[in-house]
Amino acid sequence: MLNNLVRIFKNEIIEFYCHPNYAEIFPEPKPAIKYLPDWFKRIPPVNENVQDPAFGGPALTAKKCFPLIDAMSLGYTIPLCGDLHVKVDNDMTEMKVHNPPEIKLAEFHSSSQLGDSLAPRYPLNAIKFVNYWVVKTAPGWSTLFIPPINHIDQPFTCLGGLVDTDRYPKEVNFPAIWNTPGFDGCIPAGTPLVTAIPIKRNAFDKKPKVRKMSNSEFKQIEKIRKQQMSRKHVYTQELREKK
Numbered sequence: 001m002l003n004n005l006v007r008i009f010k011n012e013i014i015e016f017y018c019h020p021n022y023a024e025i026f027p028e029p030k031p032a033i034k035y036l037p038d039w040f041k042r043i044p045p046v047n048e049n050v051q052d053p054a055f056g057g058p059a060l061t062a063k064k065c066f067p068l069i070d071a072m073s074l075g076y077t078i079p080l081c082g083d084l085h086v087k088v089d090n091d092m093t094e095m096k097v098h099n100p101p102e103i104k105l106a107e108f109h110s111s112s113q114l115g116d117s118l119a120p121r122y123p124l125n126a127i128k129f130v131n132y133w134v135v136k137t138a139p140g141w142s143t144l145f146i147p148p149i150n151h152i153d154q155p156f157t158c159l160g161g162l163v164d165t166d167r168y169p170k171e172v173n174f175p176a177i178w179n180t181p182g183f184d185g186c187i188p189a190g191t192p193l194v195t196a197i198p199i200k201r202n203a204f205d206k207k208p209k210v211r212k213m214s215n216s217e218f219k220q221i222e223k224i225r226k227q228q229m230s231r232k233h234v235y236t237q238e239l240r241e242k243k
Contacts, residue, residue, distance in 0.1 A: 013141055014076065014165075014198045016133050026081040027190040029133055035077040035192045037151045040068075055232045066236050070243055072149045075197035078174075079190045081105060081132055086155075090182040092124045104130050109175050120177045127156065129174045129193050137165040142199050145172065148192040155180035155187075158194050164201070 016029045046058040053059075062068055084105045085098040097106045109126040111119040119126070135143050143165040147158050158176040165172075174193050213221075227234045 012138060014135065014137050014143065014196070016076070016078075016135055018133050022081070022132055026132060027079040029076050029078045029196070031073070032075045032077045032148070032195050033073040035079070035148060035195075036072055037148070037153065039153055040072070040150065052232075054229070064236075066240055068150070070240075073243060074149070075144075075195040077148055077192045077195045078131060078133055078135075079192055080129065080187060082189045084187045086127070086178075086183060086185070086187060088124070088178060088181060088183045092121055092178070092181045095124055095127065095178060097127065103132075106130060121179075124178060126159075126175050127178055129158065129176060131171050131173050131193070134169055134171055135163075135165045135196055136169045137198050139166050140201055141166055142201050143172075144197045144199050145174065145194045146197065148195050151192055154191075155183055162199070 018026065043061050043063050045061060045063040047061050048058045050059040082100045082103055082105050087096045099105050107128050107130065109128050111122050111125055114120065114126055137143055142162055144162050146160045156176040156178050158174045163172055
């Protein structure tokens with residue numbers, strides 16, 4: 001099988017590859033940082049109209065929030081392989097897709113697969129995006145497929161799933177719930193579908209440890225609080241590990 005497939009990149013944990021007929025034709029999976037949401041890219045790093053109440057000067061925006069940036073940088077985003085036209089009526093009862101001439105990009109899951117009248121957006125069927133990229137991970141590693149983090153403006157939301165991609169080196173398709181009534185337009189090639197995050201199996205217990213805070217932990221929190229009241233970038237510059 002591998003002789004008939006083309007890898008685009010490989011590291012020790014995860015790799016993506018596709019059939020040679022599609023190599024250099026389809027948009028490639030890339031690190032998630034390359035697919036930041038448009039709303040995030042548009043906002044400025046500071047808001048000149050709002051003053052920072054603690055330290056003065058213009059207030060920082062989400063553009064400077066490293067927990068947000070680190071989350072959106074995690075994993076690898078798989079994009080739509082071609083241009084797909086979707087038409088949904090205003091009542092969200094019917095959806096039609098028009099695939100390109102030589103490739104199927106989408107089909108449907110019936111509402112019965114999601115619980116009939118209990119299904120999200122019922123009676124509208126779920127759309128299924130067809131993926132042509134094989135994801136393969138190192139032994140003991142699975143892949144968590146989730147909607148791209150903070151891509152809140154997309155007209156659809158893919159459902160999350162966890163696949164043992166070390167034992168299933170085959171294409172995984174992505175069912176999605178449609179969110180936007182009255183849509184009639186093209187979803188362009190390169191639109192982010194899911195983010196793939198390699199997960200080490202059995203790396204943590206299924207049951208969390210829950211307990212009360214110790215005195216030393218309380219003192220540590222109080223120390224950080226005082227640091228944050230005296231310096232503006234304690235987490236970003238002193239505590240956060242550079243990614």
